[in-house]
Amino acid sequence: MKYLLDFRLKEISHSSPDDAMLVLEATDPVKGRKALGEARPGQFVNIQVLRSHSTFLRRPISICDVDADRALLYLYVKNAGPSTAALCSAPVGETFSILMPLGNGFDFSHRPERPLLIAGGVGIAPMLLTAKEMNKAGIRPGILIGAVSADRLILTRELAEAGELFISTDDGSLGEKGFVSQHSALGRPWTDIYCCGPLPMMKSIASIAAGRDIPCQVSLENVMACGVGACLCCVEDTKEGNLCVCKEGPVFDTKRLKW
Amino acid sequence: MEKENINLSVDLGRGLVIENPVMTASGTFGYGPEFGDIVDLDRLGAIIVKGTTLAPRQGNAYPRMAETPSGMLNAVGLQNKGVDYFINHIYPTLDHIKSPIIVNVSGSQPDDYAEVCRRLMPLDRVKAVEINISCPNVKEGGMAFGTTAAGAQAVTDAARRAWDRHLMVKLSPNVTDITEIARAVEAKGADSVSLVNTFLGMAVDVERRRPVLSTITGGLSGPCIRPIAVRMVWQVAKAVGIPVVGLGGIASGRDALEFIMAGASAVEIGTANFVDPAATMRVLDEITGYCRRHGVRNLDELRGII
Numbered sequence: 001m002k003y004l005l006d007f008r009l010k011e012i013s014h015s016s017p018d019d020a021m022l023v024l025e026a027t028d029p030v031k032g033r034k035a036l037g038e039a040r041p042g043q044f045v046n047i048q049v050l051r052s053h054s055t056f057l058r059r060p061i062s063i064c065d066v067d068a069d070r071a072l073l074y075l076y077v078k079n080a081g082p083s084t085a086a087l088c089s090a091p092v093g094e095t096f097s098i099l100m101p102l103g104n105g106f107d108f109s110h111r112p113e114r115p116l117l118i119a120g121g122v123g124i125a126p127m128l129l130t131a132k133e134m135n136k137a138g139i140r141p142g143i144l145i146g147a148v149s150a151d152r153l154i155l156t157r158e159l160a161e162a163g164e165l166f167i168s169t170d171d172g173s174l175g176e177k178g179f180v181s182q183h184s185a186l187g188r189p190w191t192d193i194y195c196c197g198p199l200p201m202m203k204s205i206a207s208i209a210a211g212r213d214i215p216c217q218v219s220l221e222n223v224m225a226c227g228v229g230a231c232l233c234c235v236e237d238t239k240e241g242n243l244c245v246c247k248e249g250p251v252f253d254t255k256r257l258k259w
Numbered sequence: 260m261e262k263e264n265i266n267l268s269v270d271l272g273r274g275l276v277i278e279n280p281v282m283t284a285s286g287t288f289g290y291g292p293e294f295g296d297i298v299d300l301d302r303l304g305a306i307i308v309k310g311t312t313l314a315p316r317q318g319n320a321y322p323r324m325a326e327t328p329s330g331m332l333n334a335v336g337l338q339n340k341g342v343d344y345f346i347n348h349i350y351p352t353l354d355h356i357k358s359p360i361i362v363n364v365s366g367s368q369p370d371d372y373a374e375v376c377r378r379l380m381p382l383d384r385v386k387a388v389e390i391n392i393s394c395p396n397v398k399e400g401g402m403a404f405g406t407t408a409a410g411a412q413a414v415t416d417a418a419r420r421a422w423d424r425h426l427m428v429k430l431s432p433n434v435t436d437i438t439e440i441a442r443a444v445e446a447k448g449a450d451s452v453s454l455v456n457t458f459l460g461m462a463v464d465v466e467r468r469r470p471v472l473s474t475i476t477g478g479l480s481g482p483c484i485r486p487i488a489v490r491m492v493w494q495v496a497k498a499v500g501i502p503v504v505g506l507g508g509i510a511s512g513r514d515a516l517e518f519i520m521a522g523a524s525a526v527e528i529g530t531a532n533f534v535d536p537a538a539t540m541r542v543l544d545e546i547t548g549y550c551r552r553h554g555v556r557n558l559d560e561l562r563g564i565i
C-alpha cells in the first residue's frame with residue numbers, strides 16, 4: 001500500500017558540509033506508523049521539495065531507516081543539486097509531502113547464509129534498514145562500505161552493530177586504501193551480494209559477482225517523475241525489455257540487466 | 260454535495276455522461292490502479308488510460324524525461340504492451356472501478372487506429388476512445404497526423420468507421436491554426452475534441468554538451484504550457500459545435516475553471532499527478548468549493564462565459 005503523508009522535520013545533522021541526515025516525524029502518527037511499518041529495505045520515498053523554486057517534480061530518496069513506533073522516517077541526503085541542497089539545509093519544523101513506500105526493495109526472503117552488503121556514497125543509506133531487517137530475520141551480514149575519505153563515511157557505528165563492517169577509502173584514511181571492488185573482504189565465501197552506489201561501482205561489483213557465480217542485487221537510480229509506474233520515464237533497458245525502475249525496481253537481480 | 264444541489268455531471272455526447280468534469284490525462288495515470296491507494300478512482304469523471312497501439316511498443320531509449328521550469332519534457336514514445344494485452348490482462352483488472360474507462364488510441368497509419376478501435380468495441384466499460392493524432396505518420400516521413408487537416412481527417416475517419424461509441428479526438432498544439440484541425444475532425448464525425456497534447460520542446464545538458472533526452476526533442480507538459488492551452492481551448496470552443504475537453508498544466512480547481520470558462524466541457528489532469536498524486540481529487544474538491552462559494556449549481560453557468 002502506498003501512502004501520501006506529511007512529515008515534519010524533527011532533527012537534522014550533518015557529517016559533512018554537503019550532506020544531511022533528516023529525521024522526519026509523520027504529522028498523522030496513526031497513518032505514519034502504518035506506512036513506516038510497511039516500509040521494506042531498499043524501498044524509497046518520493047518527496048516534494050517546495051523550498052527549491054526551480055524544482056518541479058518530487059525527488060526519490062531511499063529509506064535509510066524507520067522507527068515505526070515513533071512514526072519516524074530517516075533519510076540521508078547528499079547535495080547533488082537544488083532540491084537535495086534544499087533538503088540538506090532544511091529548517092527543523094519544515095513540513096514535507098512524502099509518497100511512500102515505493103519500489104520493490106532488496107529480497108532476502110530466501111534467507112541468504114552469508115550475505116555481503118556493498119555500498120558507496122549515498123548508496124550507504126538504504127543499507128542501514130537492510131542490515132537491521134536482516135538481523136531481525138536472524139541474519140548477520142557482512143557490510144562493505146566505501147568513500148573518498150574517512151570523513152565522508154556515514155553510519156559506521158550503526159552498521160558495525162548490525163554486521164561485520166569492512167571499510168575502504170580512496171585515500172586510505174580509514175580501512176583499506178582503494179575502491180570497494182578492490183577490498184580483500186570480497187574474497188570471502190559470500191553467498192549473496194546486495195549493492196547500492198555509483199553506477200561504475202555497481203557494475204564492477206556485478207561483474208565480480210558474476211565471475212564467481214554469486215547472486216547479486218543492485219539498486220538503480222534512474223531519473224523519475226511519478227515514482228509509481230505510471231509515467232514510464234524511469235525505464236531501464238533490461239533483458240525483459242524496458243522496465244520501470246520505480247516499480248519493478250529499484251532493486252534488480254543483475255542477471256536481468258544488460259550489464 | 261446532493262444536499263447542496265451542485266450538479267457537476269457533463270454529457271459529452273453519444274452516451275458519454277461523466278459524473279464530474281475531472282478526468283485523467285493519458286500517459287500520466289497509468290491505468291488507474293497505480294494511484295488506487297491515494298485516489299478514490301470511483302470519484303473520477305473518467306480514467307483515460309495510457310496510449311494503446313496495435314502491436315506492443317518498447318518506446319524510446321532512456322533518458323526519457325527532463326525537468327524544466329514548471330514542467331517537464333517527456334519522450335516515452337508510447338511504450339505499451341499492445342491492445343490485445345490490454346484487453347486480456349489489463350481491462351479485467353479494472354472491473355472494480357466504477358468510473359468510465361477511456362482508451363487513448365495511437366497508431367502509425369489510419370488502419371492501425373481502426374483496428375485498435377475494432378478490437379476494443381466488445382469491452383462495454385470502455386465508454387469512449389480518445390484518438391491521439393499526435394503520432395508520427397510513417398507513410399508521411401514521420402510527420403504527426405495531427406499537424407495537417409488531411410492527416411487528422413484520415414485518422415478520424417478510419418476510427419469513426421470502426422467505433423460506434425463516443426469518439427474523442429486529441430489535438431496536437433504543434434500547429435499554426437488549431438481551429439482548422441478541430442473543424443476538420445468535427446467534419447469527420449468526432450464527438451468531442453480534447454486539447455492539448457504536449458508541445459514539442461528540447462533541453463540541453465550543458466555540462467555534458469548533449470541533449471538531455473535520448474530523442475533530442477520531446478513533449479513539454481505541466482503548468483508552463485497552461486496559458487497557451489487555455490488560449491487554444493478558447494479558440495477551438497468558438498470554432499466547433501462539439502464539446503471541448505481542456506488540458507495542459509491543470510494543477511488546481513482554479514486552473515480547471517480557467518479552461519471551463521474558456522469553453523471546456525470537461526478537463527484532464529496530467530503532469531500534476533506526478534507532483535501531487537492526489538491532484539485529481541483536490542481539483543474536484545476545489546471546483547466544488549468554488550461552486551459552493553459562488554452559488555453555482557451547474558457548470559453550464561460558467562462554461563464558455565469568456
Ligand SMILES: Cc1cc2nc3c(=O)[nH]c(=O)nc-3n(C[C@H](O)[C@H](O)[C@H](O)COP(=O)(O)OP(=O)(O)OC[C@H]3O[C@@H](n4cnc5c(N)ncnc54)[C@H](O)[C@@H]3O)c2cc1C
Nearest residue numbers: 059060061062076077078080081082083084122221223224
Ligand atoms: C531510487 C532512488 C533512490 C535515491 N536515494 C537517494 C538517497 O537516499 N539520498 C540522496 O541524496 N539521493 C538519492 N537519490 C538521488 C536523488 O534523487 C537525486 O540526487 C536528486 O533527485 C537530485 O535532485 P536535485 O534537484 O538536487 O538535483 P538536480 O540538479 O535536479 O539533479 C542532479 C542529478 O540528480 C539526478 N536526478 C535529478 N532529478 C532526478 C529525479 N527526478 N529522479 C532521480 N534522479 C534525479 C540526475 O542524475 C541529475 O543529474 C536516489 C535516486 C533514486 C532514483
Ligand SMILES: Cc1cc2nc3c(=O)[nH]c(=O)nc-3n(C[C@H](O)[C@H](O)[C@H](O)COP(=O)(O)O)c2cc1C
Nearest residue numbers: 284285286310333391455456480481507508529530
Ligand atoms: C509522461 C507522459 C506520457 C504521456 N503519454 C501520452 C499518451 O500515451 N497519449 C497521449 O495522447 N498523450 C500523452 N501524454 C500527454 C498528456 O496526456 C497531456 O496531453 C499533456 O501532458 C498535457 O497535459 P498536462 O500539462 O496536464 O500534463 C503524455 C504526457 C506525459 C507527461
Ligand code: FES
Nearest residue numbers: 225227229232246
Ligand atoms: S517514475 Fe514514473 S514510471 Fe517510474
